[in-house]
Amino acid sequence: MNYTLKNIPERTQKPREKGLTMVMDKGLSLRQVEDFLEVSGTHTDIVKLGWATSYVTPNLKEKLKLYKDAGIPVYFGGTLFEAFIVRDQFDDYRRVLEQYGMQYVEVSDGSIEIEQDEKCEYIRKLSKDFTVISEVGSKDATKIFAPYKWIQLMKTEIEAGSWKVIAEAREGGNVGIYRDSGEVRQGLVDEILTQIPEETIIWEAPQKAQQVWFIELIGTNVNLGNIAPAEVIPLETIRLGLRGDTFSHFLNKK
Amino acid sequence: MNYTLKNIPERTQKPREKGLTMVMDKGLSLRQVEDFLEVSGTHTDIVKLGWATSYVTPNLKEKLKLYKDAGIPVYFGGTLFEAFIVRDQFDDYRRVLEQYGMQYVEVSDGSIEIEQDEKCEYIRKLSKDFTVISEVGSKDATKIFAPYKWIQLMKTEIEAGSWKVIAEAREGGNVGIYRDSGEVRQGLVDEILTQIPEETIIWEAPQKAQQVWFIELIGTNVNLGNIAPAEVIPLETIRLGLRGDTFSHFLNKK
Amino acid sequence: MNYTLKNIPERTQKPREKGLTMVMDKGLSLRQVEDFLEVSGTHTDIVKLGWATSYVTPNLKEKLKLYKDAGIPVYFGGTLFEAFIVRDQFDDYRRVLEQYGMQYVEVSDGSIEIEQDEKCEYIRKLSKDFTVISEVGSKDATKIFAPYKWIQLMKTEIEAGSWKVIAEAREGGNVGIYRDSGEVRQGLVDEILTQIPEETIIWEAPQKAQQVWFIELIGTNVNLGNIAPAEVIPLETIRLGLRGDTFSHFLNKK
16 A cells, blocks of 8 residues: 555455456457556456457457456356357367366356256356456346245355356346346345355446445455456445445444 | 357458447557557457547647557547538648548537538538538437438438548437437437438447347447447347347347 | 547646546556556546555555656545554654655544544645645535535635535545435525535546536536446546437537
């Protein structure tokens, strides 16, 4: 830190098991990745190359190398996994993962329908060679699961070998654990937290109000995902009670 | 592409007559242009320097050279044309176009009122020396044309020499072919398409939902404009059915 | 300017006392600062490192040097001042300001409650060594001051030594002088302007519609703040009547 302020909430250190910031790269250039790492590298735990953007972006190997050299794991968005599965190309996907030296993989069913047994089978297979992140929740705003279903899905996928489960929200933050308006489904989140350890969940929270809500509920070291590259520094200040939004929340705790 | 997926919709190749992506640069630095070209150059067909931003941005010649070297045509936004016309400086505008070696020019009447005959006269004159893109639709949300009027304007301007006609939406995507809310005026678009060949129209579609709507209606290779530089890669995945939004649409077609 | 247009509104020149554009940097990298300066340096009067982002961004000294070399003053956001005050670390804050060679300082009470006498005492003390910008208005959307209170606060803080007073709006533009929706509290602004010289006020106006509103009310050379780096060029065109939004406004004036 550049100067000393008293009574700042304690932040976990990298490599973190909780307090993760997962960032979405949806097409940065190599130089933009360097700029991002300069400013936010120390505050970023893991980077997702959003959905199937890796299919059309050039310089993929060079980009992966930049993140690797900075010690930040990268994974392809779950929609890419689904694009291979729906085409019956699972083995091809494994080869792509190996070809690019990926160590993390996302397993999701946001855009396709897979039986849970089949999804868990993918998690089991992939978790032998990769760190698996699995995503729960549909990208379809009309498919709303009851809380018990979220809990059952998360539990089963963790048992199958997922390192973390992600609660779906998309880049926009308007489905899954959120209403159309971006407002959090509070009852759902509360109920999930009665059954699933909070450090096992990464909450997609692209909007500032969503980040604030989870930090006030769970604390400085909540796992948050789908953060835009330019929002990592703002998020870090919100975690530390150094932005207006959480300024009073942390003061009142003392 | 970085790996092989089966059954990906076929994309036209540059130089394209349809499937164009027109990007709006509203003040990129030279290095930012280089970054943009690295990532999105192969997916970008034409760049507009938004409205009259070219009046106040430095390094204009150098920027134009970067785009030229990448083989991407550039034109000044139509509001600049209108700013010269309203000041009775048409000849000055021609000199500016020549001075900067422009090969494309936009003719529009989004902020001023010009008789259609006069507008078409500008199109006729300019199309002798430049590729003309003409824009139909007002930036004023209270000026709503009936569909037959849109069709008549587009037809006449194409006959006068326009290479493409642009359907107005502004940077925000909330006027012209859209309602205040950004929602598409579907009936209007359907009616236009009964009379005007779709490859002749560039639909301004800055919002993701608008891009999705046109891709689902017209297909992978619809012409879309006013795309923000950082949204070209996301748009390309939407065109290919590789983002959640159009994932099922293209699957169901098979 | 890159070419000549007649009848462009007259813009004040740097160093300006009115017509200021204050930009918010919420975590730019060094190269991003260079890119920003290349394009927008001549149109930017002062830069704020948003709230307490300076606590967590690396390369702070190098960044300050880049702005200094470009002749653009920089100050830390008021929330940082408040973070020190609420921890009873005012003297520490002075040392931080000196350590980083700051010449400007913001005094605010957007997130904490300070008696006005105490706030003015800080303004008095700091104005001996620094150029003070003080901010009026709460970040709390439920705390709404009556117009006479805004006027009294502004007057008193200017008398205490503030160079300019800032009317609060946050990065989002949805509190203070604006409603939740971002709409301007017109009556409030009108009443403030009957008592406080407009060149003494910097209006935070992050949204385009807000910038347009103030430019139409006060003119090309109104002081506007919390402008995002990429929006300086667009703002400059709005000031000059060269974007659709103010195109007719300035024409009709002639």
